[in-house]
Amino acid sequence: MSQHLKSNVIPPSRQREMPRAGLTWIGQSMKRVEDPRILSGKGGYIDDVAVPGMAHAAMVSSPHAHARIVSIDTSKAKALPGVIGVYTGDDMATVVDPCPSFASPPITQHPMSIGKVRHVGEVVAAVVAEDRYIAEDAAELVEVEWEILPANVDIEASAAATGDALLHPEDRESNVALDESFSFGDVDQHFADAHTVVKRRLRWQRSSAQAIETCGVVAQFDPFKGGYTIHSNSNFYNFIPFVIGGSLRVSPGELRIIPVLTGGSFGSKVFNHKIIILTAGLARLAGVPVKYIEDRLEHFTNSDSHGSDRLYDAELAVAEDGTFTSLRFTVMDDYGAYLQFGVGTHGNAMAQVTGPYQIQSFGMRVIAVLTNKTQQGPYRGFGSEVTNWVMERMADAAAEEMGRDPVALREQNMIQPDQFPYMIPTGNIYDSGNFQKVLAEAKSMFDFDGWRDKAKAMRAEGRCVGVGLATCMERSVYGPTEWWSLNNKETPGFTLTSTPEGITVRLDPSGKMFVTLNSPMVGNSPETVVAQILAERLTIAPEDIVFNYSDSQSGFNGVGPQGSRFTAMIAGACVSAAIKLEERLKRFGAHMLQRRPEDVELRNGTVAVKGLNDQEKPFGEIALTSSFFRLSFPDGEEFDSGLETTAVYDHPLSTDPAEDRSHLGIFYPIVGHICHIVAVEVDPGTGKVEILDYAAVHDNGTMVNPRTLAGQVWGGTANGIGTTLSEQFIYDADGQFTNPNFAEFAMPTANEMPRNFKLGHVETPSPFTEYGIKGGGEGGRLGAPSALSSAIEDALSDHGVKITSLPVTPPILRGLIRDAEQGATA
Amino acid sequence: MTKVSIEVNVNGRTRHATVPPRMLLSDFIRHELSLPGTHVGCEHGVCGSCNVVVDGRAVRSCLMFAVQAEGAEITTVEGLAQGDDLHPIQQAFWEEHGLQCGFCTPGMLATAQELLAQNPDPSDDEIREAISGNLCRCTGYEFIISAIRSAAAKLRERESETTLQPV
Structure with missing residues (x-):
């Protein structure tokens, strides 16, 4: 182990339920409990919520x-019949303060613009009216006079911008919001000693999740209780x-958030x-x-959830x-107009930046650049999807430069099965x-040699x-240091270290088990x-369990489904609750026996x-x-009525970053x-890519439900296919977002998916989580x-086309082929 | 704005209403008839989440005005299950894990109804073609295709059970 990692001691395992064969329910592809109500149209999404006296908001957005x-x-808007109120950013500022920011020092973001706008779609005014149609009519009548400022669109140009082109002159004297360098291990020495240094400039462009449901809120304010009741589809x-x-x-106690x-x-x-914040502020201003x-x-344009947009110079x-022996890069990331989560997406990538390989050191300079685009937020992978791609592009590039077979080279460098737990240079472990x-397994399933x-x-x-072929890591069960570990050491921000998940389990007198969760579906x-x-x-039996969700006042200790954490974390909470409930049941x-x-x-x-077949008491009895016949039991609080327990599970395995960020x-x-x-x-004439065959093998430890895990793999692969082949946010030179709609932002349909997708699983249980479950x-x-990048490059190997930027939509790929052809004939 | 009286049959029940001429059928179904199972994803006819069956055809309810549905027979997702028996298509989606978040599902179910009414034994490619106008961001479609294939078999079986065979 490298000297810089000596202080990072792996804590002992807290696993209580060992991975094992012969489980009854874990490992079954059970039909989902959630589905009948969803299938029958009674799921209850955010737009299904209605409260008495509810009015509707429409926004005036920046063009x-x-x-x-x-x-x-x-x-004019206020004069329209049915309008309750029209509010600007100055009005909003009388009832709310700026949005929270994980960036440190923060970048100020108002929920409604004050003074200036920084991207197309930013809200400058809002109408509250009796119905949405009237609200939208009135929004059209709001008149705004603008003074146009220079738009920053290009990542490198924005980093050098000055004067009127600065986005936040009050917070930063540059459009570079953060510029930090790190060295984990002896990077300089490894590069000095290298036989070959492979260099690539790699570009990953922005897209976003675009769930089919948008975000929404129903907010009420009660001035006498001084608080808000809010329905939200937040995770x-x-x-x-x-x-x-x-x-x-x-x-916080005056906020009741209902999932x-x-x-x-x-x-x-x-x-x-x-x-x-925006909708709550409107409810307070409008009084409805x-x-x-x-x-x-x-x-x-305004949901603050655009994905990574990065330029790498990697070696x-x-x-x-x-x-x-070593990997290093400088990465510039176009975060858009604000920096809500700091550089958390780069913190995330530090979990597995060196991939499945035994790379001894790693160095990075990360430069967060602000531009006049919608700001970034999380999208499946949260930054690690990009570094996986960078690592695999570099592995392919190394194979090419050294005249090696790309798969054999990967195998040579892979971490071996007897090396776990394995600590990578950043300090995270596998x-x-x-x-x-x-x-x-994947090669066999695909008939890899035959296909080649x-x-x-x-x-x-x-x-x-x-x-x-790609061999990649899938980190799961996140710890929150990813949000702040790359911040400036002097101003690290909110150094949160808890990510608990809780559960309440009650066995009611009828024998039904009522479970309350603290994270949404x-x-x-x-x-x-x-x-x-x-x-x-x-x-x-699973059918004897009934589910409920807490709200933020009745529950606590829920972090939600993100960072592939929920299954492993709630399994821990279930085991803790079951241990407590078992003790009471037995007592x-x-x-009674x-x-x-x-x-x-x-x-x-x-x-x-134990040992007898005819002496038992059903849980229901x-x-x-225990609920209705207190006097049948001895005195003492251990026999207090009822069978209910609440349990919390904390992150199974985390340590603090080193003070000096070594x-x-x-x-x-x-x-x-x-x-x-x-x-x-x-098709070299059109640049269209057709997928002929596809195999994916995933190891997510012990599988709880193979069918739902397969659904996650399939769905994530569809997202990855879109990211690679068709999905691209196109901004023009003026910062206009030119394709913000489902017709022009081309997400895969059933027709774009592979026809004969083969999915396999290997199960290497975690020694640290209950039953050995990993996230997936x-x-x-x-x-x-x-x-896909590797396959396309292989397909076009005779044309000399290199895939160094994603996406490769048909026009982009056709352009690369044309450039290569012209280069060859020139 | 002058309102217009309309009469439509929704899920077997005649509904009378007075609506503004510009009200979308999707908003009418969701907010006037309180049938929130029909979902709105894009409001410009691309995603298919708002599909409902109008006179036997799966249509985008966000691209129709409520007044255009005058006299029509409409089936929404709420009209599929009989009591506590899921419709065979719903049952197949459940068994095959044809949904995750479920937001696109009512539209998929409407499209599947139209397809299977016209083509009781579709090939996988025909299923793909039929649902290519419905976007799903969760599933990658594979288990939706499995579900529709399985639903087709269930419906064919039900058909053969209810058809009198010559003796």
Whole structure:
């Protein structure tokens, strides 16, 4: 181990339920508990919420990328019948303060612009009216006088901008919001000693999640109680009161956030704090409950959830025998107009930046650049999808420069099965894995050798067919140091270290089990997962469990589905709750059976005497007796009525970053592995890529529900295919966002998906989580872009086309082919 | 704005209403008839989440005005299940894991109804073609295709059970 990692000691495992064969419910592809109500149209999404006296909001949005607001005339809008009020940023500022910011020092963002706008779509005024139609009519009548400012669109140009082109002259004297350098291990020495230094300039352009449901809020303000009641489709409703209370000028306890079923997130609804503050402020100003649901255009242009937009200058140090020794890069990231989460997306990438390879050191300079675009937020992968692609592009580049087979070179550098837990140069660990097994499984499933021969033969016939393979990491179960560990050491910001997940379990007198969760359903399967785990641990049937969701006042300790954490974390909470409930069940049951608690066990939903088949009490009878017949039990608070327990599970394995940032600590250690292999054919005349064959093998540890995990892999792969081949946000030179709609931002339809997708699983259980579960919500998008890029480059190898920028839409790829052809003939 | 009286049959029930001529059918179904199972994803006819079955055809309810539905028979997702029995298409989506967040699902179900009414035994490519106007961001479509294939088999089986065979 490198000297710089010596202080980063791996804590002991807190695993209580060992991974094992012969489980009853864990590992079954059980039908989802959530589905019947959703399938019958009774899910209850945000736009289904209606409260008495509710009015509707519509926004007046900026048509300019960068402009001063000279004046706003709301008189015509206010005069329209049915309008309750029209409000500007100055009005809004009388009831709310700026949005919270994880950037440190912060970049000021108002929920409604004051003084100037910094991107197209930014809200400058809002109408509250009796219905949405009237509100939109009135919004059209608001007149704004603008003074246009220079628009920053290009990442490098914006970094050098001055004067009127500065976005936030009051917060920063430059459009560079953060510029930090890190060195983990002896990077300089490794590069000095390298036989070959592979260099590439790589570009990853922005897109976003675009869940089919947009964000929305229904907010009410009660001036006499001094608080807000808010329905929101945020993923993080038990945490945001503590983040936005200040903005709303109330204590967190005066915010009641009520969750709803959420129509997809993929990161885009993690916080939703701006839309909550905005709508809550309108409710307070208008004196009525207000509903605001983004339309699709607003979701594209103002929802603060654009994905990474990065330019890398990357270098890989390679020894003569092909050993990768060090990786370093300078990365500029176009964060858009604000910096809500700091450089958390780069912090995330530090979890697995060196991929599945034994790379000894890593160095980085990260430059966060502000431009006149919608700001970034999370999108499936949260920055690690980009570094996976960078690492795999560099591995392919190294193979090419050294004349090596790209797969053999990967295998040579891979971490071996006996090296786990493996600490990478940044200080994060990979808890377990068997990358060789995943690779072998994927190659066999795909008939990799056969396909490579076939592709070669097809290329000999003049067809552009190629095969690509990627071996990538899928970190899961995040620790929050990713948000702040890359901030300036002197101003690290809010150095949060908790990511708990809680659960309440009550066995009611009828024998039904009522479970309250503290994180919402966003398309994952929280109820199904909990049903399977509680059924397993407590020997009951999943159908005897009924689910509820807390609100932010009745619950606590929920961080939500993000960072592929929920299944592993809630499994921990389930085990803790089950241990507590088992103790109570045994105490009451043993008394009813006239035995000692140590003489009974849980068996098929009963407390039963060990070794005897006919002496048992069903849970329902114990629950009934313990709830309604107190005098049947001894005195003492251990026999207090009822069977209810609340349990919280904390992050299973994390350590703090080193004070001097020589390492970042362990923060994202439950690590899966994926291998994607794809065969493609490129039409050189149009630049269109057709996927001929696809195989993906994922190792997410112990699988709770193979079918729902497969759904996550499939869905993530579809996102990755879109990211690679079709999805691109196009800004023109004036900062106009030219394609913010579903017709022109081309997400894959069923027709773009591979016809014969083969999916495999390897199970390497985690030694640190309950039952060995790892997260698996992001893997598809973490692997597909790398494999596809490799395949396209292979397909066009005769043309000399290199894939150094994503996406490669047909016009872009056609352009690359044309440039290569012209270069060859010139 | 002058309102217009309309009469439509929704899920087997005749509904009378007076609506502004510009009210979208999607808003009418969701907010006037209180049938929130029909979802609005883009409001410009691309995503298909708002699909409902109007006179046997799956249509974008965000691209129709409510007044254009005068006299029509409409089936929304709320009209599929009979009591606590899910419709075979819904059942197939459940069994095959054809949904994750469920937001696009009512539109998918409407499209599947139209397809399977016209083509009881579609090939996978025909299913792909039929749902290519419905966007789903969760599933990658594979299990939706499985679900529609399975629903087709269920419906064919139900048809053969209810058709009197010659003796």
